[in-house]
């Protein structure tokens with residue numbers, strides 16, 4: 001049985017004192033939730049401060065991006081080792097906002113996945129189609145390309161640390177959530193593709209999270225679907241009430 005995972009992507013929100021306050025609330029209010037794993041992705045600047053709060057808790061911490069090189073003259077960039085040394089154990093890779101605004105290509109995403117694993121971080125690889133691609137019937141092709149390129153060079157053994165997030169671009173920050181059926185269809189497709197790339201075992205062990213307008217009122221139905229192993233939450237992760245409600249929904253799902 002896979003433990004569901006609920007992750008909060010805080011994006012470019014939260015000054016340090018706000019991040020500390022939210023992390024403190026989440027730590028206390030998630031104490032009784034033992035059947036769900038929780039991961040917080042604050043901005044880089046708040047990683048250390050949040051790490052100190054989460055130190056003696058089960059909540060996990062990650063960064064929203066990393067550079068693929070270990071060190072060097074790359075002004076403004078952050079390496080996997082730096083994320084580790086700031087207390088992170090996860091890293092988001094290939095979020096659609098990075099692909100759209102910051103030039104993260106499939107090839108670069110792949111380098112970042114390898115860099116994360118080398119630094120001892122767990123990569124959460126994000127994939128998803130745009131509305132145009134979906135309407136043109138290209139769902140399978142787009143997910144297939146993002147996955148095959150993103151996972152290039154990985155072995156089944158190295159993939160044990162990996163998680164996937166299916167985030168249809170049209171559902172991110174829009175309030176338009178994929179229906180549980182639409183999400184399930186994409187997740188099943190992804191799991192099938194992972195089985196082809198890395199074998200059945202890896203595919204069955206892999207957590208595939210859904211992301212895109214997840215809220216307390218739609219979380220349970222989504223996470224109740226057979227191939228949906230949790231949620232990557234943006235907007236609703238900034239409010240303790242909402243994030244805790246989503247975590248509780250996940251904790252209540254028995255698969």
Ligand code: PGA
Pocket residue numbers: 009167171172173174175211212213214232233234235236
């Ligand atoms: P959203 O963002 O929940 O605000 O739609 C999800 C994400 O971008 O990870």
